[in-house]
Amino acid sequence: MRSHLLHSLAIALIASCCAQRQPQNTYRLQGQVLSIEAPRKTLTIKHSEIKGLMPAMTMPYTVKDDRLLNGLTPGDLVDATLVIVSNDAYLTAITKTGQAPLEKPPADAPMPSASSGPKLLEPGEEVPNASFVDQDGRKRTFNSFKGSTVVMTFIYTKCPLATFCPLMDRHFATLQTSLDEDAAKRVRLVTVSFDPATDTPRVLKQHARALKADPTRWTFLTGDQNEIDRFAARFGVAVSRASNDPRDITHNLRTVIIDAEGKLVKTYVGNEWTPGQVLTDLRDVIRDSGFGIRRAS
Ligand SMILES: [Cu+2]
Numbered sequence: 001m002r003s004h005l006l007h008s009l010a011i012a013l014i015a016s017c018c019a020q021r022q023p024q025n026t027y028r029l030q031g032q033v034l035s036i037e038a039p040r041k042t043l044t045i046k047h048s049e050i051k052g053l054m055p056a057m058t059m060p061y062t063v064k065d066d067r068l069l070n071g072l073t074p075g076d077l078v079d080a081t082l083v084i085v086s087n088d089a090y091l092t093a094i095t096k097t098g099q100a101p102l103e104k105p106p107a108d109a110p111m112p113s114a115s116s117g118p119k120l121l122e123p124g125e126e127v128p129n130a131s132f133v134d135q136d137g138r139k140r141t142f143n144s145f146k147g148s149t150v151v152m153t154f155i156y157t158k159c160p161l162a163t164f165c166p167l168m169d170r171h172f173a174t175l176q177t178s179l180d181e182d183a184a185k186r187v188r189l190v191t192v193s194f195d196p197a198t199d200t201p202r203v204l205k206q207h208a209r210a211l212k213a214d215p216t217r218w219t220f221l222t223g224d225q226n227e228i229d230r231f232a233a234r235f236g237v238a239v240s241r242a243s244n245d246p247r248d249i250t251h252n253l254r255t256v257i258i259d260a261e262g263k264l265v266k267t268y269v270g271n272e273w274t275p276g277q278v279l280t281d282l283r284d285v286i287r288d289s290g291f292g293i294r295r296a297s
Contacts (some may be wrong), residue, residue, distance in 0.1 A: 001047055002173050003219065018099070019257075024083055024084065024085045025083070025084045025085075025140045026081050026082065026083050026084075027050045027051075027052070027053050027081070027082045027084065028050070028079070028080075028081065028082075028286065029045065029047050029050060029061075029078075029079075029080045029082045029091065030047060030048055030077075030078070030083070031045040031046050031047025031077070031078065032045065032046050032047075032075065032076065032077050032078070032100055032102075033045055033072055033074055033075065033076045033077075033078055033122075034058065035064055035072070035074055036045055036069055036072055036073070036074065037060075037068060038069050040062075040270075041062050041063050041064070041066045041067070041069070042060050042061065042062050042063075043060070043061060043063070043069060043072065043091075044058065044059065044060045044061075044066075044250070045058070045059065045061055045078065045080075046058040046103075047059075050082065053082075053084070053160060054160035056245060056248055057160075057248040057249065057250075057288040058240075058242070058244075058248060058250040059161065059164075059250065060161075061080075061082070061089070061090070061091045061232075062074075062089075062090050062091070062163070063090055063091050063092070063094070064085055064090050064092075065092075067194075069094075071096070072094070072096065074102055075098055075099050075100060075101065075102050076096050076098075077096070077097045077098040077203050078094050078095060078096055078097060079094075079095045080092070080093060080094040080095070081093045081095050082183055084162065084218070084281075085162075088162060089162055089163050090164055091270060092166065093216060098120075102147070109141070114249050118230065118233045118293050119234070120234065120235070121234045121235060121264045122170070122237055122264070123263075123264050123265060123266060123288065124263055124264065125263060125264055126261075126262055126263050127140050127142060127234070127258055127262050127263070128231070128234065129141055129143045129144075129189050130142045130223075130227055130228075130230070130231040131223060131224070131227060131295075132192070132202065132221035132222065132223040132227075132228070133221070133223050134199055134204075134219055134220065134221055135201050135204040135205040135207075135208050135215070135219070135220040135221075136201060136205065136215075137201040140219070140221060142231070142262075145188050145219075145258075145262075146261065147260055148186060148187060148188040148260055149176060149186055149187045149188070149257065149259055149260050149282065149285050149286055150187075150188045150189075150190050150256075150257070150258040151172075151188070151189050151190070151255070151256070151257055151259070151282070152189075152190040152191070152192065152252075152255070152256050152258065152279060153168045153172065153188065153190075153191055153192070153255040153256075154191075154192050154193075154194055154196065154232050154235075154237045154253070154254060154255075155169065155173075155191055155192075155193060155194075156193050156194055156195035156199060156249060156251070157193065157195070157198065157199050157203060157204070157207045158195065158198055159249075161181075163188050163271055164251075164253060165253075167189070168191070168253065168255065168271070169207075169211055171255075171274070171275050171278075172189050172191060172211070172213075172218065173211050173212065173213070175189060175275050175278060176189060176213065176214060176217055176218055176273040178275060178279055179217070179279075181288070183282070184216075184217050185283060186260070186286055187217075188219065189217055189219070190218075190219050190220075190221060191216040191218070191219070191220045191221070192220075192221045192228060192231075192232065193220070193221070193222045193228075193238045194196055194225075194228055194229065194232055194237065194251065195249060196223055196224065196225050196228060197225065197237075200222065201222060204220040204221075204222055205220075207220065208220050225263060232254075235254045235256050235264075235267060236252070236254050236267065236269070237251070237253075237254045238250065238251065238252050239251045252269075253269070253270050253271050254266040254267055254268070254269060254272070255267070255270075255273060255278070256268070257278070257281055257282065257285060259285055260286075265281070265285055266281055279292065
């Protein structure tokens with residue numbers, strides 16, 4: 001019952017912040033299907049520039065109707081309509097226009113895979129330390145957050161799709177406003193950019209301001225790309241950057257809770273978690289602290 005209330009609260013918060021519907025925009029998307037995940041109604045497409053929206057890039061896209069995926073295979077060239085509404089993006093009208101051999105991923109940007117990638121952290125395992133720079137340009141080690149329960153996610157500020165990194169930002173903004181004073185003293189929100197070339201401290205500071213992030217509660221980190229990739233990979237974050245265009249970033253999403261001793265508690269995969277779930281899990285992590293959620297007034 002309680003978690004149901006939290007969940008409703010989170011939904012109400014999201015609904016209230018995003019109530020103004022923007023008109024939907026449609027764009028023509030042309031590219032090659034790299035992979036298809038039918039159960040998640042998702043396909044990854046390497047596509048050319050979408051004028052007025054984003055440069056050429058490789059990204060996962062969702063469909064509302066999984067019948068659109070019928071008959072598609074990796075390597076297919078497609079022409080599709082990308083629909084963008086304020087908080088959602090999806091493909092409609094996918095037409096197969098041809099077939100081409102799949103390019104091998106560049107050797108300098110391997111996607112960590114289950115067999116060759118770094119060892120994934122298990123719940124209860126200590127998170128290894130790493131060095132970062134925060135939005136004020138200060139050096140920050142991960143270990144410096146010890147003593148606080150950390151909710152951490154990985155994004156890049158130029159992410160063009162509302163349902164990916166910008167959704168993580170909106171969820172974190174909801175978390176920030178849902179923690180009461182006492183809980184806020186014990187919980188740290190941490191957003192790590194995996195695009196440090198673009199996301200300098202100055203860019204992150206502007207981004208934080210736009211999100212109304214309270215610097216005493218929510219920290220943004222950037223730093224050395226290799227160090228960030230190594231750190232992020234331990235949570236299952238996979239990032240690959242095209243060698244010819246650094247803005248062409250393919251990535252997945254991971255959000256984690258880490259306890260005050262620096263041990264991994266839980267990993268949320270993808271973009272389907274809700275702030276309400278995280279608040280419920282946080283309550284378990286710091287149950288003895290009188291942890292509370294701000295009441296709806
Ligand atoms: Cu993104």
